[in-house]
Amino acid sequence: MTDQEIERYFQYHNANIKLLKIGFEHTRAQIKLLYHCKNKSDDYIYLLDDSNPEKIRTRKVEKALSRILSGIQVSWAEECIKRLLYEKNLFTDAQRTHLIELPALDQRWYATLKIVFSIAYNLVQTGDETCNGVNIERERRNLGDELVNHYLELKDIISNSLVPNFSIRNKVQHGEWEFAFKPRHSAEFSQDITDKVNNENIVTTQSRHTLVNAIYQMIVDLGRFKSNGFALDSSMTPFEYYYDCYIKKIKFELVKINNPNLDEYITEIIEREKRGQLYKTS
Numbered sequence: 001m002t003d004q005e006i007e008r009y010f011q012y013h014n015a016n017i018k019l020l021k022i023g024f025e026h027t028r029a030q031i032k033l034l035y036h037c038k039n040k041s042d043d044y045i046y047l048l049d050d051s052n053p054e055k056i057r058t059r060k061v062e063k064a065l066s067r068i069l070s071g072i073q074v075s076w077a078e079e080c081i082k083r084l085l086y087e088k089n090l091f092t093d094a095q096r097t098h099l100i101e102l103p104a105l106d107q108r109w110y111a112t113l114k115i116v117f118s119i120a121y122n123l124v125q126t127g128d129e130t131c132n133g134v135n136i137e138r139e140r141r142n143l144g145d146e147l148v149n150h151y152l153e154l155k156d157i158i159s160n161s162l163v164p165n166f167s168i169r170n171k172v173q174h175g176e177w178e179f180a181f182k183p184r185h186s187a188e189f190s191q192d193i194t195d196k197v198n199n200e201n202i203v204t205t206q207s208r209h210t211l212v213n214a215i216y217q218m219i220v221d222l223g224r225f226k227s228n229g230f231a232l233d234s235s236m237t238p239f240e241y242y243y244d245c246y247i248k249k250i251k252f253e254l255v256k257i258n259n260p261n262l263d264e265y266i267t268e269i270i271e272r273e274k275r276g277q278l279y280k281t282s
Contacts, residue, residue: 010086020076074169098130106163116223203260207253
């Protein structure tokens with residue numbers, strides 16, 4: 001591809017991402033509005049007993065919107081990795097074609113990380129542009145333990161926190177919003193997958209969104225910048241310099257993904273609104 005074609009395709013995917021972001025933000029706003037709803041008695045619906053019919057109905061709307069939000073979030077993650085393929089001066093045509101032709105989204109994330117890391121640290125061998133022969137774990141003598149451990153930690157985060165979400169998106173996109181079934185043909189009910197789908201809510205989805213954004217930026221920093229050209233520290237790349245900061249942010253979001261306290265999240269929103277109303281009247 002020419003530089004002009006690469007830039008055009010980058011802009012195409014960037015436009016998709018911008019529209020997905022609008023969809024994400026507006027759907028999230030709709031969910032948050034539900035938490036502010038009151039009944040005719042001026043009671044917050046979400047503070048009513050769980051058996052209250054109004055609360056049950058509102059919860060159903062929330063669940064439906066949460067499924068849509070989850071689907072948008074993973075679609076956004078998919079477009080992010082597609083846009084990454086057209087970052088300026090990052091991939092060769094052979095590398096880009098290899099990544100595009102990978103059949104699954106999780107494979108694309110793994111391979112992208114590996115190739116970009118290999119590019120950054122000069123591990124790409126002649127005749128092996130796709131880095132199939134590269135074993136980064138065996139590069140400790142060359143790169144040092146810290147860099148190799150950074151790579152392995154990032155790969156584990158993708159495996160344990162991004163990839164499971166991709167399979168959940170498949171269930172959501174196929175309409176299994178209440179009860180989920182085993183792949184490939186959804187012929188058998190799965191309680192395990194159903195539990196995973198039902199565990200997704202605005203808290204987990206917002207955190208996954210932040211997680212993808214952090215990993216994306218780390219990969220861009222890894223591939224785009226070289227040492228000796230970073231103003232804050234010429235001995236490091238932005239990937240190395242900001243690594244601990246990004247990992248801290250990622251781990252903070254992982255805590256919320258693994259233990260999403262939706263009731264606490266809703267209560268905080270309601271209490272914040274109460275304080276705002278009290279301030280206005282005081």
